[in-house]
């Protein structure tokens with residue numbers, strides 16, 4: 001039995017990827033997904049290139065390859081911000097093959113891969129902290 005409380009995310013500065021767990025049923029574009037039981041989710045503090053530009057397609061394909069059908073862990077905005085269409089704003093974490101949570105959030109992975117740029121909006125996160133991981 002997986003012990004959720006034993007997963008090593010507690011050392012993450014300000015991160016709480018335990019607020020929702022669900023499978024990704026749809027990837028709308030690079031930074032927008034649909035999570036089973038949660039609905040539409042917009043990734044916080046980043047902007048991907050827009051579809052249908054080639055860069056937008058590449059961003060979406062990157063997210064599809066990582067997240068489509070996969071289990072994700074969501075840190076939901078404690079300040080309650082929503083995207084213009086009403087969806088939740090979240091930081092997304094992926095699962096390692098051994099079932100632990102990858103401490104590098106997917107929002108950062110999109111930026112590191114060149115598929116998104118930072119856009120620090122009013123919410124609970126300072127995205128610069130995503131590059132400050134604790135020693136393990």
Ligand SMILES: [Ca+2]
Pocket residue numbers: 016019075076077078124
């Ligand atoms: Ca939160």
Ligand SMILES: [Ca+2]
Pocket residue numbers: 045120121122123124125126127
């Ligand atoms: Ca922010």
